[in-house]
Each structure stands twice: as structure tokens, then as C-alpha cells.
Amino acid sequence: MRTRSLGAPAPAVAFVASFLLALSLTAAKMARAAFQDTCNYARPQLTYTMTRDGGQTYTNVARYEGYQWGGGCWNNDDVDSSPNDPPQTFSRGEGADCSGLVFKTWKESEHPAAGGRYHWDKSRNVHGPYTAQAFRDGDGEPNYRVIKSYVYVMDGFASSGHVGLVFFRATSGADQIVEAKGEAYGTNMWTRSYRSDSSYDGIGRYGWTS
């Protein structure tokens, strides 16, 4: 009797401890992966204007907000809410990937045949149908390829695996590129020599109003 009363708590304690550990791990995993729960699926707003400085402002909000493979929503607190996501894995974290950032900044439609301008709120969860390679090929109604020397502010450079937008054209011959570079780097602006890199082509979007 005594033995039973003394021995019984051990497995119970172990069970409770295991349960709490599993619960905390699950909670931590959910908290880490749940940024996109704060995003929405609101319809985009059809807009009649699309300016290049407006595009710069839009990308500025995305800076410091992290990177998410296949992602497309972020807030504006200058913190990556889901750091260290696994590479090349969609894990519902904060930020866009390179092509998602270009898609939203260029106010494109999720329907490739539509050439209009659609404002996507930063917290709207959308990536768009284009990969970096597709932008490079000028796929989609609004997109086209640009001779590299003509690439201007908010035009871009795309390779088979990456795409970024020109924020400033620097006098050195390089450019200030705003880009969602990768999980380890996030989304920010860097000086890049894509203009002289043969693996990159110039890309543009029809429809800028100024």
C-alpha cells in the first residue's frame, strides 16, 4: 500500500512533464510559424496611377521585414517576425521573396493576362504567379524585357533565380537595389552590379504614370 502510494506519482509526473514539454514546443512552433495568420486576403484596389516614387515608398516599408520563400505579406515594425525560417520552404513567415516583392510593388494582377494596376496592401497575403525566371522572360501581360542600359528607377534586373528593383542608379555604375534577398539577409537595399552581370537581364513593367 505504502509502496503503491509512493511509486504512483513518478509516471504521472513524467507524463505531465512530457505533456507540458510537448505543449510548449507546439506552442513555440505555432507562434513562430503563424505570422501569416495576421495577413488577409482582401481584394486588391484597382488604381489609376502608379508612380516610380510611390514604388520606392512601397518597397521602403518592406525593408527590414524579413524574407519568406513564396511569401508576400509583412507589417511595418522593421523587425522580421519569423527569423531563421528554413531555406526554400514556405513556412508562413513574414516577408516576401524576391519575385513576390516585385509583383506587389509593380501592382500586378494574380491573373497573368490582366495588365491593370492593383494596389496590394502590405498585409495582403499574395505572392503572384511569377518566378524570377518568369520576370526575366517578360512573362505576363504587363511585363517586358528592357535593354540593361535603359533600366531606370523601379525597373529591375532578373536572373534565373533572383530579381531585384533599382532604387537609385548610383554614379559608380552600380545600382542601389531593393530586393528580398534570402532568409539570412531579409529584405533591404544593397549596392549591386547586376547591370554588368551577364546572368541578369533588364526587366520592366508597362503602365507607370510618372
Next chain:
Amino acid sequence: MDQLADRVEPRRSRGAARWALAAAAAGALAGCSDGGKVPEFLLDGSPAPSAPQSVVESTERVVMTRARVSRAALADRLVAACARRMPGLSTATILVERVGVSGASITFRPRAAPHLRGCDRSGVPSESGSPWCGVSIGKLGSGGVTDPRLGILCRDRAGGNVAFAWVNPSARARWLGVEQERYVELYRVAGGLPVRVSSRAGVKLESSSATFRIVEFAADGARIRERELVARVAG
């Protein structure tokens, strides 16, 4: 027959029942129109090959796709057009060419490259006039491609979007079945490469994603695994 095959046998019958039910339901729905027939021809107009009897025994409404493994014939019009959009092809490159009902593809791995490349077509040329409406590059890891590299830019002649994705087959898989709206499209695993599959079902433009319902068959027709692949446009 090894032990693993024996163990999955019960799943085979359950899975077969579910797929048969799905096919029957699709057929019943299609019965309201004239679209209930299983396609007899592939995208290029050729008749669909006969499906393996071992698979047909467990799955109804199967349409067999065509797969060919060969060295790249750069004189071929389609191969040359793919090479123009996706560099890395030479006469020494081994290609896997596939033709399905709504999509066709070329998959290849440039020599010693850590990635796969490929071209997709759906019968409607790209805006630039290429017969290939999509191209993809996929990074290779130990288990195949690390991402399915979904492409949803191709459209069929009716204007619907056709999704393409690479699927990593398990080691024992000899065929992959992809559930379409009214039939199951069967792909032969070939060339030791991931299988580029296509589908008109499950494409969601609003989330830039597509869902593929896949069943893997072993050489004896046993169902090895069923799964749902939700692929997203990325990178």
C-alpha cells in the same frame, strides 16, 4: 513480393476504393454533360498509350501519358525552342520528354549541375511565340528537388490555367497517378529524375498555388503512397 508490399496491401484496397469512388463521382457529375469520357488523346494529338494492367486493375479511368528518355536532339524544333529559353542543353544532355493530356514538358539536368531545368507547354504558345509557355529551375537536394517549382502561367486552348510541378517519387515508385477532374493521369518514373506533372485541377491563382493529388504505384501495381502536394509559386 517483399514484406513491405504485403504490408501496404490493405491500403491498396482502401485507396483503390477511394479513388474509384472519386472517379465514379466525377463520372456521374460529368454525366450531366458530354464531358464524361476519359481522354483518348494526348496534347500532341497522339493516342494515349495503354496503361499497365497492374495499375488498371486497382484504379479506374486511367489515362497513360508518354515519357521518353533520350539524348537532346537539338535539331528537334521543340527541343531547340526549349534550349533557347533555358540554356544548358547540349547533345550530351539526357532529356526526359513527357506528353500528357493537358501539358507536356522537358526535364533535364545539365552535366554535374546541382539543379534541374525544364520547359513546360500546354498547346498555347507564350507571348513571345515560344511553344514553351513556362520554364523552371529546381535546386536538387538528397531527396530530389527541394521545391516543386510550380508554374501556373501556361493556359490551355479554353483559357484555363495549367499547373506544372516536379514530384519526387519514392524509391519503389514506377508510376505516379495524378488525379484530374474526371480521370487519373499516369506518369512513368523515368531517367532517375523527378517527374514533371501537370494538372488543370486545383489551380488557385488567388494564392498562386496548386494542389496535386498523387498516388504512387510500385512495379506490381501496388499503391505505395497517396498524398496531396500543395505547391506554391516561389523564388
